[in-house]
Amino acid sequence: MATLRTTPRTILWKLLRDDGIIESADITPVPVISGAPLVVEVATAGVRRLDGFLHGPGGERERLAFEHVESGEAGDLWRAEAVVMAVGIWRARVSARGDAVEDTFTVATEAEAGAVTRIDGFRLAPDPVPEGDELTFTGVLRADAAGVGGRPILLEFRADDEFAWTVITRTETGEDGEFTAVAIAQNSGFWRAEFPGSGTPGSGSHDSGTPGSGPPGTGRGRFADAEALRGSRSAQQHSEVEKNGLYQVSHTVSGQSVRKNATVRHTGTVKKRDSVNDPWSTLNNETAQLFFNGSSTNHKNVTKGKGKYVIKAKAASSGTWGVKISSSANEFAEIRVTVS
Secondary structure, three states, X not given: OOOOOOOHHHHHHHHHOOOOEEEEEEEEOOOEEOOOEEEEEEEEEOOOXXXXXXXXXXXXXXXXXXXXXXXXXXXXXXXXXEEOOOOEEEEEEEEOOOOEEEEEEEEEOHHHHOEOEEEEEEEEEOOOEEXXXXXXXXXXXXXXXXXXXXXXXXXXXXXXXXXXXXXXXXXXXXXXXXXXXXXXXXXXXXXXXXXXOEOOOOOOOOOOEOOOOOOOOOOOOOOOOOOOEOOEEOOOEEEOEEOOOOEEEOOEEOOOEEOOXXXXXXXXXXXXXXXXOOOOEEOOOOEEEEEEOOEEEEEEEXXXXXXXXXXXXEEOOOEEXXXXXXXXXXXXXXXXXXXX
């Protein structure tokens, strides 16, 4: 995270100047293949221009040319493509006027990358689903090689009109690659299943996060066993959540697996409607407060610019973080962060 943003007052000042925030950066494929195209997708809010560079293991430096590809009520999606050759751990740095994130990723040769995988038949049910009820996910991991049993599958979510993905739960495949997972329905939006890849030589973390905060995220691309399998993702599936309340809060964190006392950035959007039959609209000037394992903390922020909040907090122990807003007694959008 950029050192310019050090206090809630600084965050508010920056947002009022329309500097915006970077919510996530995602690099695919996993691993990146030497000499083949890679894609960097970045979710932002209030950002007018995005810059980026790729830094290689031997001092290589490649500029990223971002294009604005999609807008939603609560944010924007940017995309850049590049081709790199050097094998090893690369670092990506993406910056806006007052914000920055860094991510590392692995580049491997075609032979090192391992067998191609895919996720077939990804489904969710029921749809629509009442808020607070269980959603069940099913699918199958397939590979051009044996050994798809016991593999990790990440279930990821992004809210309607937003582009930052968050891991909600995890599961493992059965002997033939089949998997099932369950999550609590909170907000309408898109779900996908991801196999993060395994066994790539020299692989490292593959998640966006805050520089200096320790290895963030979900462990994409980390060494799992001697047999290399490439990462893959399912098609997105939309879930419609039937909500009775008048407020809706999304929640994304910069890392879900971090070192003790690492600083984690919590971002999200607050929405309101006047009645259950009215459309949602973003809500500014609303205080959002972090809760940890059901107890309030001193970490809070006031929403500005498309209903966005940005809160930083140190993760001293593993647990569940949620968000409450001043206009509602409910706790919203719980996310578990694991500390190692």
